[in-house]
Amino acid sequence: MTQQEIRIGAQRIGALIGKAGATKRKLEEETGATITIDSEEGEVRIEGEDPVGVLRATDVVTAISRGFSPERAFRLLEDEDMVLDIIDLTDVDPSPKQQERLRGRIIGKGGKAREQIENMTGVEISVAGKTVAIIASPDHLKNARTAIEMLINGVPHEAVFSFLEKKRREERENILDYYY
Numbered sequence: 001m002t003q004q005e006i007r008i009g010a011q012r013i014g015a016l017i018g019k020a021g022a023t024k025r026k027l028e029e030e031t032g033a034t035i036t037i038d039s040e041e042g043e044v045r046i047e048g049e050d051p052v053g054v055l056r057a058t059d060v061v062t063a064i065s066r067g068f069s070p071e072r073a074f075r076l077l078e079d080e081d082m083v084l085d086i087i088d089l090t091d092v093d094p095s096p097k098q099q100e101r102l103r104g105r106i107i108g109k110g111g112k113a114r115e116q117i118e119n120m121t122g123v124e125i126s127v128a129g130k131t132v133a134i135i136a137s138p139d140h141l142k143n144a145r146t147a148i149e150m151l152i153n154g155v156p157h158e159a160v161f162s163f164l165e166k167k168r169r170e171e172r173e174n175i176l177d178y179y180y
Contacts, residue, residue, distance in 0.1 A: 002054040003047040008065035009129075013039050016064050023070040030077050033057040059084045063135060067128030075124060075135050085141055087132040092152055103127050105151045113157055117147050120164040143167045 008016065017024050017037065024035055033048035035057065044061050048054045056077055063073035063084050076082045089099045106127050107114045114125050121144040123136035134144055143164060150160045 001047055002051040004054055004058040005045050007042050008044055010042055012065045027057055027060055031057040066131055066133035067126035072124045081137050085134045089130050099130055102152055106132055106148055117144055120168060
């Protein structure tokens with residue numbers, strides 16, 4: 001029996017449970033894990049016979065707790081190569097005011113910067129609290145993470161998008177080289 005325990009914020013428990021328990025039930029069905037939620041303490045226990053199922057369920061619960069909608073978090077189950085990566089902004093700057101500024105840079109006006117990084121790299125990004133979470137395949141994760149780190153380090157948005165465009169062109173050329 002494999003077991004994992006994680007804490008999630010009270011405001012995300014509803015998203016994890018879902019309407020009439022639908023999200024929790026679907027996650028249990030798809031991973032074979034049993035999920036026990038203590039709504040008072042925000043404790044989530046995930047256990048099961050299959051260690052891989054327990055780890056996959058833990059990733060989905062973590063993704064939901066980091067602000068992803070259940071639909072987006074379930075992408076982690078659609079493809080076994082998908083990973084969840086979390087950048088902790090407190091590692092960059094412990095000041096809440098600076099973290100807010102960094103979140104703003106990553107999200108951009110009306111969510112445009114986050115959306116553009118998602119579109120250019122094929123990843124899902126959630127900026128919530130003190131973290132930036134990314135759901136991606138390993139090959140797309142590298143460029144998305146680099147772009148976010150560039151924004152954190154103060155690189156202008158235009159330069160970040162130029163970097164991503166260059167990476168996208170290189171990827172296309174590599175695919176063409178592979179086939180021709």
